[in-house]
Amino acid sequence: MSDLLERLRGRGWRMTAQRRVVAEVLDGEHVHLTADEVHARAVAKLPEISRATVYNTLGELVSLGEVLEVATDRRAKRYDPNAHRPHHHLVCAQCGSIRDVHPTGNPLADLPDSERFGFTVSDVEVTYRGLCPNCTAA
Amino acid sequence: MSDLLERLRGRGWRMTAQRRVVAEVLDGEHVHLTADEVHARAVAKLPEISRATVYNTLGELVSLGEVLEVATDRRAKRYDPNAHRPHHHLVCAQCGSIRDVHPTGNPLADLPDSERFGFTVSDVEVTYRGLCPNCTAA
DNA sequence: ATCCTACAATAGACAATGTCTAAGTCAAGC
DNA sequence: GCTTGACTTAGACATTGTCTATTGTAGGAT
Numbered sequence: 001m002s003d004l005l006e007r008l009r010g011r012g013w014r015m016t017a018q019r020r021v022v023a024e025v026l027d028g029e030h031v032h033l034t035a036d037e038v039h040a041r042a043v044a045k046l047p048e049i050s051r052a053t054v055y056n057t058l059g060e061l062v063s064l065g066e067v068l069e070v071a072t073d074r075r076a077k078r079y080d081p082n083a084h085r086p087h088h089h090l091v092c093a094q095c096g097s098i099r100d101v102h103p104t105g106n107p108l109a110d111l112p113d114s115e116r117f118g119f120t121v122s123d124v125e126v127t128y129r130g131l132c133p134n135c136t137a138a
Numbered sequence: 139m140s141d142l143l144e145r146l147r148g149r150g151w152r153m154t155a156q157r158r159v160v161a162e163v164l165d166g167e168h169v170h171l172t173a174d175e176v177h178a179r180a181v182a183k184l185p186e187i188s189r190a191t192v193y194n195t196l197g198e199l200v201s202l203g204e205v206l207e208v209a210t211d212r213r214a215k216r217y218d219p220n221a222h223r224p225h226h227h228l229v230c231a232q233c234g235s236i237r238d239v240h241p242t243g244n245p246l247a248d249l250p251d252s253e254r255f256g257f258t259v260s261d262v263e264v265t266y267r268g269l270c271p272n273c274t275a276a
Numbered sequence: 277a278t279c280c281t282a283c284a285a286t287a288g289a290c291a292a293t294g295t296c297t298a299a300g301t302c303a304a305g306c
Numbered sequence: 307g308c309t310t311g312a313c314t315t316a317g318a319c320a321t322t323g324t325c326t327a328t329t330g331t332a333g334g335a336t
Binding site: 071073090092093099101102103104105107108109110111112115116117118119120121122123124125126127128129130131132133136 | 209211228230231237239240241242243245246247248249250253254255256257258259260261262263264265266267268269270271274
């Protein structure tokens, strides 16, 4: 994730303790935290960080294309640091846990012109839903 | 949509003016209203209907499988009365307008076991994003 | 090493969407 | 036409996110 910090510095980002902490929290595979979860973990490392700063920083990371926003359910947006490898999501309908998945096939090719209604289609997002192993057992 | 009212009566629904109005508002193809939009249109027909009733009724229709919830963007949930014909959505990234689409292919078959992480996968939701004809022109 | 200044962080008010509760109302069966 | 329990209502409350005015500070200039 220090790669990330380097990249951001190269883009003229001013490096602050708050931004470093947010970037650290968002490190790893299959990480999909809500803004509030990011805030909670950031506070653990830097108690005086404010909610607004976390929201601002997340918004900046999204604008810069370093983090993806995922809206898999009706609740809070989640932030996915795995922005540089295209993927889709598998969501547990019960507990909300999320995994990154890489289906075969190309859904963009599956949308015929007659179904495009004159839109310029640029992107597609696939969300699989089901029960995770824990919730299946219960 | 009177089909719908009949089906609901058959399931023991008490028929009220409020529920009838909500069902009427949700009639048609490519209809994807937010709860507030449903409320606004319902008020036009029945001025004293309350917000809570609209939310309750929408929730009941979703539970009964007569209406789908669609969360295409970070904003309000939308309600899709086209619940009995499986379909996906094409969303304008600029203005948020939505069309129902029917892609070829079967994305469920495109998720190998090795990418299921022990989940029991039951459903898949595909959201295409792009610019609608209006927003492309602008 | 210290100073400046524009950019960043803060607290908290505000906004949008959705949920809950207590009390009153009414559809439908008797 | 009663009765009753399901339905509706108004508005308080909860959650998530945004904005603003003020204070602080990173990093270049001196």
